[in-house]
Amino acid sequence: MAIVAADTAWVLISSALVLFMLPGLALFYGGMVRRKNVLSSMMHSFVAMSVIAIEWVIIGYSLAFGTGNWFIGGFEHVFLRGIDLYSTSGTIPTYTFIVFQGMFAIITPALISGAIVGRIKFKSYIAFIALWGLIVYAPVCHWVWGGGFLAGEALDFAGGTVVHITSGTSALALLVFLGKRKGYGLDAIKPHNVTFTLLGVGLLWFGWFGFNAGSALAANEVAGLAFITTFIAPAAAGLSWMAAEWTHSGKPTALGFATGILAGLVAITPGAGFVTPMAALMIGFIAGIVCYKAVMLKGKLGYDDSLDVFGVHGVGGITGALLTGVFASVGATGLLLGNSHQLLLQIGGVIITIVYAGVCTILIGFVLDRTMGLKVTESEENIGLDKTCHGETAYNI
Amino acid sequence: MAIVAADTAWVLISSALVLFMLPGLALFYGGMVRRKNVLSSMMHSFVAMSVIAIEWVIIGYSLAFGTGNWFIGGFEHVFLRGIDLYSTSGTIPTYTFIVFQGMFAIITPALISGAIVGRIKFKSYIAFIALWGLIVYAPVCHWVWGGGFLAGEALDFAGGTVVHITSGTSALALLVFLGKRKGYGLDAIKPHNVTFTLLGVGLLWFGWFGFNAGSALAANEVAGLAFITTFIAPAAAGLSWMAAEWTHSGKPTALGFATGILAGLVAITPGAGFVTPMAALMIGFIAGIVCYKAVMLKGKLGYDDSLDVFGVHGVGGITGALLTGVFASVGATGLLLGNSHQLLLQIGGVIITIVYAGVCTILIGFVLDRTMGLKVTESEENIGLDKTCHGETAYNI
Amino acid sequence: MAIVAADTAWVLISSALVLFMLPGLALFYGGMVRRKNVLSSMMHSFVAMSVIAIEWVIIGYSLAFGTGNWFIGGFEHVFLRGIDLYSTSGTIPTYTFIVFQGMFAIITPALISGAIVGRIKFKSYIAFIALWGLIVYAPVCHWVWGGGFLAGEALDFAGGTVVHITSGTSALALLVFLGKRKGYGLDAIKPHNVTFTLLGVGLLWFGWFGFNAGSALAANEVAGLAFITTFIAPAAAGLSWMAAEWTHSGKPTALGFATGILAGLVAITPGAGFVTPMAALMIGFIAGIVCYKAVMLKGKLGYDDSLDVFGVHGVGGITGALLTGVFASVGATGLLLGNSHQLLLQIGGVIITIVYAGVCTILIGFVLDRTMGLKVTESEENIGLDKTCHGETAYNI
């Protein structure tokens, strides 16, 4: 089948937009850590661009999108064998499909890094994301988008399950080995640069249009729908988070507002092309509140998911996946249109993903902890990872 | 009518580009304020993304683009009623048209915020932009683009009048209530981070290609023309501002250069798709000088339009609107082609818009001032709005 | 010939992406200099957007792409004469082609600025890039892309020779007149903000997709190929630079990683649309190592190419040009497919370009040095160019 130039243009620019989310994430996370860990935190995002990109074209793509079985793809496209300039996937070149999907494979493990800033060894982080990309991401991606057992069952337009629930859950699981930052709970560990975090969420939103609307894989009406829902839901979530915070603790913080927007982006991801704009409004409002509550809960439970990967991506992703089962009305039907079966499928998909990602992450974490060690020494943590892991200081005269 | 995929792709990416102007604006403005107000200033841009996006899909779009009368649209599309996945506007999905237009509705009130940094209450700001979006933006947008009485009369390719003259005028009008910053004129209130401002203008320019060339609403020759004029005019204005400053005060500042580029972007907006590249060169050069003079004048008149919203957007928008009436030669004719009538129409459009935006803003400002109060206390102003309004400090260790 | 809307959309957005590389470059370079020179360094990138844009539409485009002879184009398109809204170049409007090519003309001299930060007079810099754009860039661009004597001979998909070898060589040549920074070699001159540099490389990578994949000038399979190779090569080069540094000096720095990515971007530029993804992997890995070694060599040779323009763009560009001659297999054949002639052509192209750019830059430098003077005084250098050339300080309270 011949490619369609307009679809190709759209997926190409969408791929670039998704890659651009990585600097956005680096800013978002980097702004929230202390000065002594900013480069370390940003490098978590940046190095994922290299490590996973290479892994993806060597083997990841084949495992995720090769024919394979219900669980995982095969090895037929290892090193991109069997694909050439004229291979097509739908109406776009296969090379372009590979790139677009590769961007998703990159950002997912990078999201996890927010939970563990300031205390993971850099080389162990690299090993972790490389293993995680093969053991967790590739299979789950195959299940949902690559022809596996969830394909055509659970709805996941742009990665609520594949990207956000896997990363959110794994973030939490990894804390089993990395514990708290020193001083967590005693001292206020303040974000060293909130302007970075705001700017970061701006970049993320911008890139997310590629993430969600690009997932239509064509410049068509569905892309248009996914775009407008990705416009509305984060706007609503930003407001509802802000309202909750303003009522609850008296001031609307910039950090909170930025987090609310992110929660909305996450929550609309699974349903972006399946729900109406007004449903997106609802999903956004709900996600802002739910994630706010989830982050508050952390305070009570006392674990140190430092930048709230679980509270935002995990909880936001689950919220979005379930609400997709409720509100779906475009090209699929959800609970509100009487299809309660879809909601059950969504719940099933969520549970399976949580269990799978959680268990595998604990296994990977365990192995790495015993072999290379995951956590830096207390003194390294005190001094900061920029100096101890990278030999640098971010800011100088 | 069926959509054209290429046009859809182009307007989608253009919409993303225009949204990206908000973080750009946040950086541009945020860099120019003092450290103690940077988050407050950035939040003015960011919160507009939420507030106006929601307002737009609930009612704003309907008021601006609903059928209505010569003055304003109607309520038929409230909550996007009557629009679905397959609705089209020209060759693109209506959802996409709504999003693209929504981005313009967002950035316009955000521009105003530059005049009033460091002294407006956050909740009053939110109320202000929400009211302004309905009372000023929606009608003026309807007049020019939504079938109102200026449609087909005054030329405004991408918002010289709708966006820049309205915001510039309103900025000035709002100063009636907000007055000067404490210490204005006594101490130098220095930009806390000029690199932000430079970077911000880079983001703005990038996004402006979507703003202007996207306004062709198709990936056609006119988009190509609007793109190249948006390339040339700011380049010329950057140079002419810099030349004026260099001659006049001895040094070419980075801040001045950035402002010149912005002036050129503003000035080419109304004519982007109506003038030749060489006319764009002229418009840019003129705008750089005229806005430079306008900002100097502020010093003499003594009002505190803190970040020169009127001097750049107001004056630049007026300059652009009038020069469009002079230079128009593509798909319209201006003075130089013997059509002096067009220039009169431009003048008329400018005057009506100034009066309308000015009067309405004063009314809105008056009501808010009497009810919620617009200005923070002197002590809050001294301490800075980041701490007093948002409970945060931007930079920490 | 009628334009193709999808190709137009693609080249328009690619043009915007390439322009966006300038703020990216400003951040990349600006982060590496000391606080006192950051605005000066950023302005080198920003002012190029103005100066070269104007020069390009007035005369540069005509010299590069006018009919002319084997060496240079003609004057037929001075002031864009002879081009109108409906002129086409291939499947896109000529105005769009002009803009896209103009972006390349802008970034090339801006790249040079990294070698000479902190010690060149601002007005001499402006004069230099203006002259260089006419004397070096326009001819070389004509040779390779404008119908000159290298067209159809040496392969250069997106500017390995035209952009990177010319700028890298010229950077080195200009050092003849500008020498070392004060204190170079004695004190560590530390990057004042490594987060800027990381962020900058993120922007550059994002923009580079427009640079390379946009060079297909159509939204087709070749664009898809150029996109995926531009995804893989920098990823590989980032890793190989990091590996080299980690082994050699014990720590993987963020600055090094960012530089590696840039080296990969440079090296894949000439071959982006001519090689397979797996060849791109090889090219990236090799470029990371080769550029790392080149930068080390600088330490031994003792010249002060401050931000390693030659080490990265010169050496990376040469590496890429030669490896294109080795690996070319798509739409051209290289050494590995038995066409050793192509490699010879590549070598020839490289040598001619180096000699031409080097000699012309020395001439331009000589003339400017004797007339306006190139270097600031020692005291100005000590105080920093932000204050002495621009009358500003970047960071304030």
Added chain:
Amino acid sequence: MKYVIAIIRPERLDAVKRELQKVEVNRLTVTSVSGYGAQKGHLEVYRALEYEVNLLEKIKLDIAVNDEFLEPTIEAIQRGAKTNEKGEIGDGKIFVLPLEDVIRISTGEIGSEAI
């Protein structure tokens, strides 16, 4: 000669400078510091969680004065640094240290006239 070190609120710097100008003390050095003392740290909220922040931003002034200027200097600082008439906790402190010698680098002047 005395070396006066004053810790004040950042937002009072302009007022203090103005008061010092009035008593013709027009030389000083300013440092950004943070500190704590009687002023209770306040609660700040980060993403729905409250933390106690106790290091507060302050401004430190170093002013070397001749003995006859000590009183006026201290009084000027007090006038400028008070948040309001009655003063608030956190308005700051003034420390007076002995100063043995001063050298002005440009001229080589020494002692009182170098201040």
Added chain:
Amino acid sequence: MKYVIAIIRPERLDAVKRELQKVEVNRLTVTSVSGYGAQKGHLEVYRALEYEVNLLEKIKLDIAVNDEFLEPTIEAIQRGAKTNEKGEIGDGKIFVLPLEDVIRISTGEIGSEAI
């Protein structure tokens, strides 16, 4: 009264604050500084080249104390600032200067009770 100036490692600030709290010294001023001394500068690598960096980040504490608090203050700082039991080069120094007078701005208190 004494004016104590201590230079410590940034990563020891929290520990020093805790130790000071224990001896009821709960007023201090913190400044970010850099310095060098016995502690050798270390090599840093910028793009494949090594440079010696000798200005190291430190934290400076200013603490005005009444005489009876001097000993406990010094000892607390020492306990908190040591990298480990035996102490490492670069752990810092404590300087004790005479302090003639203190004024608390908000109340106008003077001398010992103002500290």
Added chain:
Amino acid sequence: MKYVIAIIRPERLDAVKRELQKVEVNRLTVTSVSGYGAQKGHLEVYRALEYEVNLLEKIKLDIAVNDEFLEPTIEAIQRGAKTNEKGEIGDGKIFVLPLEDVIRISTGEIGSEAI
């Protein structure tokens, strides 16, 4: 023992460090400060408008020395800090304060040998 505080121009820091090294004073602490004095503030231009800026960036050096090092230290700073032979307004000042005690944290050394 003396506690020397010098305020110099930022761009002279390297030169001062070199001069101090020559007289074997190789311990010091550096702080970024701003200040004003005899040196007139200069005009800066923000978007076509001129403002007087009077707080100028300076560098503050803290150097604790034994008495016999006082003279060489002062002279070294003077040599390094002067913009040119004759000195310029704004080159800075040196303040000498009495220092009662020094403690080196790592070793517990006290007094002169701790400096």
